Structures are given as C-alpha cells and as structure tokens.
Amino acid sequence: MGLGFTEYRERDALRENCTAAKLVADMVSTSYGPAGMYKILLRDDGDFNVTKNVEMLSKDVASVHPVVRLLVETGKSVKSSTGDGFISTIILAGQLIGRAWKLIQEGIHPEVISRGYHIASRMASQTISRYSIAISHRDRHVLDAVVKTLLNTKLSHSLSDKLAPMLVEALLGTAQNFGDGVRVDGELVVIEGRRGGSLSDTELIDGVVLHKRGVDRLMPRRIENARIALVYGGFSIERPDMFTKVVLSKTFGISDFYRARQEFFDDVVEPILKLGVNVVICGENIDEMLRRLLARHNVLFVRNVSKENMKVIANAVGAVQVLNPRELSEEKLGRCKLVEERILAALDRWIFFEGCPNERVKSILVRGPTDKVVEEVKRVLRDCLKTVEVLLNSKAAAVPGGGAIEIRTAETLRNWAYSLGGKEQYAVLAFAEALEQLPAQLAKNVGVDHLDVLAELRRMNLDGFFGLDGLRGVIVNPFDSGILDPAFVKKECIAAATEVASLVIRVDHTFIFPFKSVKKSPIPEPVKAVRRTSQILKNIRMRRT
Template sequence: MGGRPILVLPESTQRLRGRDAQQTNIDAARIISQAIRTTLGPRGRDKMLVSGMGDVTITNDGVTILDEMEVEHPAAKIMVEIAKTQEDEVGDGTTTAVALSGALLEEAGDLLDKGIHASIIALGYKEAAEKAQEILNEIAIDVSRDDEETLEHIVQTAMSGKGAEVRGEELSHTCIKAVNQIAEEKDGKLVADIDHIKVEKKTGKSSADSQLIDGIIIDKGRVHPGMPKQVEKAKIALLNTALEVRETETSAEVEITSPDQLKAFLDEEEGMLREIVDHLKDIGANVILCQKGIGDIAQHFLAKENTLAVRRVKKSDMRKLARATGGRVSSNYEDLSADDLGSADLVEERKIAGDEMLFVEGCESPKAVSVLVRGGTEHVVDEVERAVHDGLSVISVALEDGKFVPGGGAPEIEVAKGIRDYAGSVGGREALAINAFADAIEIVPRTLAENAGLDPVDILVELRAAHGEKGGKKKGLNVISGEIEDTAKAGIVEPLRVKTQAVSSAADAAEMILRIDDVIAASELEEETGAGPEM
C-alpha cells in the first residue's frame, strides 16, 4: 500500500500485546492477591474500607473486601469473580482461592521469563489441579450430622480471625442446630440449603446474646395498635393477596347522585371486607401475615376480632414462613381452609433495638429457622453476621459431602508433595508447570506463618519434613501455639469442598489469564441473548 499505515483500530485505542499483556495481567492479579493474603488465618489482619460517601466497613472477609473495592483492571476483576464463585459455592475459603490464583500466576510469570509457552503452563496447571483434587479426596475424613464435636471444630475454624471467635462456642452451637434443623434427606442424600435460614441482625447487647429461633423473625410490627401484641397457640393464615378493595382492571366511573347511594356504595365495600374477615375467623385464623396491603377498614375489623395482622411481608419471608409453620401461601382467601393454616406456639411483637419485630416461634419441626445476631456496634454486628454466614455455610457443605480435611496448611503440603511426585512421571516442560503448581499451593501455609509472625521458610521446611514421615498427612501449623502438630486432633479442620473448590476456581482463573496475549480497548459489547444467528 505504498508504505502507508492501515488503521484498523482508532488511533487513541489502548492495546497491549504479547508478553506485555501477560505481565500486566499477572501483576494486577498479584496485587489483588497480596492485598487479600494478609487476612488469612486466625492471626489475619482486618481491612478498613472507606466509600466515597464516608461509609466504613471493617472486615477480614475476602469476598466482602473485594466486593467493596473499586477494581478497574480486567484481570483484577477476574480475581473478584473467583471470590464470588467461592462464596456462592461454599461460603468460605475466598481468601485461599484468591491467594492461590495469585501465586499460580506469579509462578507462571517466572516460567514465561524462562521461555516456557503459556499454553504449556496452562496445560500443566490443568493436570496438576486434577491431581490435587484426587489427593484431597484421598486424605478426606468422614463426618456425620451426629458428630457434633467435629462440626463444632469446623465452625470455629471458619470463624477464626473474625471478631465473632470470642463467642465462638455459643455461635458454633447456634450454627450447627440451625443447619441440622433445616437439613433434609433427598434421594438418599442429605441436603442443607442455608437459604432456609434467615439471619436478622440488630445492634445492642453482645454477640453472646445472638440466638436461634425455631421459626421466623419478621422485621415488621402489627398494622393496628388495637391488635394483640401476643398470640399463643397461633393459627396463621399466609396470604399473598391484598385485604382491601382492589381497583378494577379497566377505568370506570360510578355516578353517585344522592347520599343514600354513597352510603350503599361504602356499605358494599365494608361488607366485602367484613366477609373476608369472617371467613378467616371461621377457619380459625388468629394471625394474618399478608404479602400485600391491608386496608384501614380490614384493619379495624381484624382488631375487633382480636386478630394480629402484619402487611407487606417479603416474598422470601413468606416462603420461609410456609416451611416453618407448615402453612400454605394462598392467593385467594376463599380457597383457604383450616388445613392450610400454619401453626406456632407463640407469635409476639417485640421491640428490639428500638424497632418492632414479629417473632413467630415454637413451630413444630420447622424446616426454616432464624438466627438473631446481636452486637455492641453496627460494625461488630456486621462482622458477626459474616462469621455466622461462614459458619452456616461450612456446616451445610460438610453435612452434604460428609467429608472434611485437616487445616493449618496440612492438605496443601500433602497436595504439593503428591504433585511433585506426579511431575516426575510426566517429564518434559509440562513437569515444570506441574512443579510450579506445587510451589504455588504452598502459599497457604506460608501465608499462615507470615501472618502469625513466624518464619515462613522454617515452617515450610518443618511441614515438608513432617509429611515425609509415616502418618504425617495430618500435620499442619497450629497458628496459636506456633507448633507443627496433628491439626485433625487439635480441632483445626475444614470441609473438603472448601479446598476442592478453591483449587478448581484458582486453576481455572490462572489458565484463563495465561491464555490472554492481547488486551484491546473495546466498544460497548452487546449482551448475549442466547439466540442463534439469523438465517
């Protein structure tokens, strides 16, 4: 073309290619990883996150930190996605997943500098991750829902390093009871969906005053002051239709020419609502929980019948109420019968931290429960709530899988040992990548040691030596004592799925980032609709 440059992209387009693109992505992921690593373990430190509005969050929860951070770099955003995936799948281990991904990319950077192709590194990482999953499953130990001591240790390990660990024993009992209550047998497998556990937080008192409610807490009060504050032996009607005269679907005008006609019109409206209230009374309902509105006239009639009513209950709470009380959510009050009513020993309005809340408790064998989290300040309550969420999550996955592994870096050292042996059988350049994976996974015990003020090199040497001995598979670092010991006996244990998911997420993310050799600024990307191309 006569030596003239061909402009395919706009002149101002930012573009990084080849090694520059790879190094930039690796650096961004490493920075995120290093920022999060210091929160790992019982001796991990907290981060103070300050928003542009001046709101402050103090936490050492990995996913919360990443979620609140303003991250711009695309590779860094992938690290945030790792944390969210780990949180969604397991509910714990987010820091481990992000730290491992950062370490894998750092090791990959060294291999790229030595001339190893990114595709070979990615392939080696994939094989190493599969081998790591095998080793983790081999060293896993069985646990049942009756083994409360082990379950308690699993919760306390998950909560360690958070402010809630001071009250760890009380909160761990609460988490175990809550998950055991909602766990169900399905097709011979135990399913524990923690969405059926409502966590409600209120400032005041201390975290030791947090409690499990055999039922549901609704963050609302009665609709009318003339209604009873407390109903014993409650029969509960769950409605997702409004208790008020609804507007017609089409616009219409009613011409009223005399006071008698107006009175007749109002009497008809009143009569319709009276009929609804009478029907609810006839089937035995003395508590009405309504997802939509309750009109003033209906409130008046319900109060006269000594019936407690709450309006605008959340849809998610209605589902939980149905599971807890055994009732059925109805869209038509006329179809509601006595068999559709839920039951509870007590429905009571209480003032908690200055707000009225409705407690529906004493349900017989509820399949949905609530945990009321308390704490001295808003920041404490938020951190205790995050700790309770982690506790509930780890118990649910431990019960569903029936497996746990020793903590304190023991599984990572055992995996690294097994992967190094495996690398010897593979050979070639792939073996370099597999060995790099083994070095990277040791980031967990190394970071635990660093955060505890111990020498990471000495700790790694001791751990490797311990795992080389017979029966040393369970040897890990007890961060509190600073000693290498059998962490399964010491009660430092984690669910198997926390580790397998962390390895899987970190390896997938590292492979994805390594395969990128060009970073180009793009115009607005169209959202995928799932539709095929037009013919």
C-alpha cells in the same frame, strides 16, 4: 499506517498481566486466615463496610484491570458454589501466574506450563482425597470443629466458639432421611437479625422470627394454639392512582357510601372470623377501620411482610398462601403452638412462631451493637451454612487445616514431579511452591517468620500432620486443635486457580480499541488501568538502568 488500536505484545502483555495478578493477590492476602486484617470498602455515596469478606470487592471491581476482574470473578464463583475459599483461590492463582512468568523467562512455553499445572492440579486433588477423613451428620465433634475453623477466620474466637455448635444444631435440625442417607436443607435455616444487644445475645430459635409488630396496639400479644392465615393482600380498599373526586348528589348517598364500605369490611372479616383465624400475616397494608375491627375480635394482624418471609412462615406453620381473605379455607390455614410478640434489646419488637408443625424450620436471631456488625455476622453465617450444607449432603470429608494439607500435597507433588519427564516437571514443582505460599501467608499474617515456619512444617509433615495455629503462631496437630477444613473447598480452590492462571499466562496480546463515540468520552477505566500498570513497569525498568 496504524491499525486503529494500541497493542501490548507477548512479553509486555504477559508482564503487565502478571503485575495485575500480583497486585490483587497481595491486596487480599493480608486478610487470609484467622489473624487476617479487615478492609474498609468506602463508596462514593458514603456507604461503607468494614469486613474480612473481601469478596465484597467483586461488586466494585467492574472498572479495574481485566486480569484483576478475572481473578476476582474466579474467587467469587468458588465462593458462591462452596460458601468459602475466595482468598485462597486468588492467592493461589496469583502465585501460579507469578511463577509461570519466571518459567517463561527461562524459556518454557506457556502451553507447557499450563499442561504441567493441570497435571499438578489433578494430582493435588487426588492427594487431598487420600488424606481426607469422611464426616457423617453424627460426628458432632468434627462438624463443630469444621464450622469453627470456617467462622474463626471472619469472627472473633469466642464468638466462633459460641456460634459454631448453634449453626451445626440448626442445620442438623433440618435433616431428613433421603434414600439411604440423610439430607439437610440450609434454606430451612433463617438467619435474621437487627441492631440491639450484644453479639453474645445471638440465639437459636425452633421456629420463625419476624421483625414486625401487630399493626394495632390493641391487638393481642400472645396467642396460644394459633390459627394462621397467610394473605398477600385484600385488606384495604384500592384507591385509584389519579386524584379523584367523589360527588354525592343525593342526601342518602353518604349512607350508601358508608354501607358499601362496611359491606367490604364484613366481606373481608367474615371468612377470618368464621374460620376462627387469630393471626393474619399479610403482604400488604390494612385499612385503618379494618384493623380496629380485627383488634376488637382479638386477631393479631401483621402487615407488609416480605414474600421471602411469607414463604418461610408458610413452610413452618403448614399454611397455603392466598391472594385475598375470601379464598381462605380450613385446609389453607397454618397452625402453631405459640405466636408471641416480644420486645428484645433496643425496644425492638419481634414476632416469634414457636411449636410449628414443621419442626425442621429453624431461625438464628443475630444481635449486635450496630447494623454493620449484624450484617457482617449474618453474611458469615450464611456462607458457612452453605459450606456445611454441601459438605453434609455430598462430599462429606475434612482435611487438616492450618496449612497442613497444602504442605503434604506440595511434598507429594514434589516427589512425584521427579518421575515426570519433560519441562512439565518444572511447572509441577512451581505448583508445589505456589501451594506452600498459603501456609506461608498464614504465618506472615500472624506475625511469625514464614521461612522458619515453612521449613519446620515441611520437616514435621514428613511424618504425621502439622499445621500452623493461625492465632498463636505455633505449630500444632490440627486434629488435636480442631483446625479442620472441608476437603471439597480445597479442591475447588485449586481447580479454579489452575484454570484462571492457565488462561492468563496464555494471553499474548492486549488490544486496546479506541472508544468509538461522536462525543469525546473519558478513557474507560480498564484501559486506563492497563496503561497505568505499564507506566509503573516502565518506571521500574528506567530506575534499574
């Protein structure tokens, strides 16, 4: 009698899960490092992305194999906490799972392997700490190198050269003394941008930029010593949702109607004029008549500004946001030296707020040939900003990149493993080999022989630090070449990959429950994926026999 579900047991379940882990690791690994490949993500509705930010896949993996989802979610969580390390986590997890499978076949219990992996992970983290160099916000040279290393895996070399110092300068501009140290605040760096111009037109602005224009063409374009009001709404007469009819029964009803409307306008405009406001930033729309009135009084009015932008402007100009103009008062107004509407490439109008009292607010205005390109650069800059913010505010240390730290850590693990008794030793040795696959992947992606590179890196790292230049495919000293990685990202990747690998190798059953529904429903994708992988495995086995 059946139990009402299908099951894959022990070896079958594990083999299947290892295959799924290998599939996802292989898929993302070709995008690893500066010579990594792009992926096209095409959706049903025709929308697409061309990107090296493979974590964007995570949005679309809801319907694939559970192990693929586990790995992708783990990489995503590393990326969301550190801003980096998505691909490294998945490659390493895939390697750890694959190597565990071999050890299991040799008769080592998954629990022992998991224990060995955890020991190795802790040892690796200590090794990384030992070889990392502390960074302070004054080390501009080192900071620029770290940011360039982060950027050049996603953007071109020349663009990374230009954007790295810009990003560092923006972030350092937000620095504030905090206790006995300095804290930077990534939220004060606004990354804006629209299609138009070329990527090299991207610029850093002291203050805020807004992709908006004055609501009326008669409004002023340049306002010095601006007095700024930030108002959510209240500039238009609310209309009822339903269709309504106004019936005027007396002849002077029309004049009453217009008088009431004029009174409303006066009521709105009066506080603005009385306080000498010359810029109004509003979260909603404005009545046609009112905008002409404000234009006549030389007030620049910007409508439909998002809540996020209102918050940034309020922060920069020192204003307090109010619900309607009647709540305005002198102390709620913001100020800045210059508010100007400028026309940039592609006849795009932008409003610049410069000379703001809060000098810590910075903006990076990204320009580029298409919206997709601009969005991609903005995404990369935001991730990088997060990494450098964490780096500067807490665990400020860098390690040599280009695979140097992985090779040195693997070497340390290997030497240390021999002092370990028990079968855990095999797991530690497997962990070391898995780590080395990261530089090996850099080599494969740049088109050089990874076995030669690994052998050479192992030999050279016995004495000093050497890594692979991921663009030229030659071995270099990463300190001299400015290839430096944040140490905390490496540690997070290793810890997360160890956790997910330990979880996957300790799964000994996959139960597939029938889909309970009165109507006949399609088989859910995760179930199909499990079946598909087992079919592939069956075919492979049949071919072998």
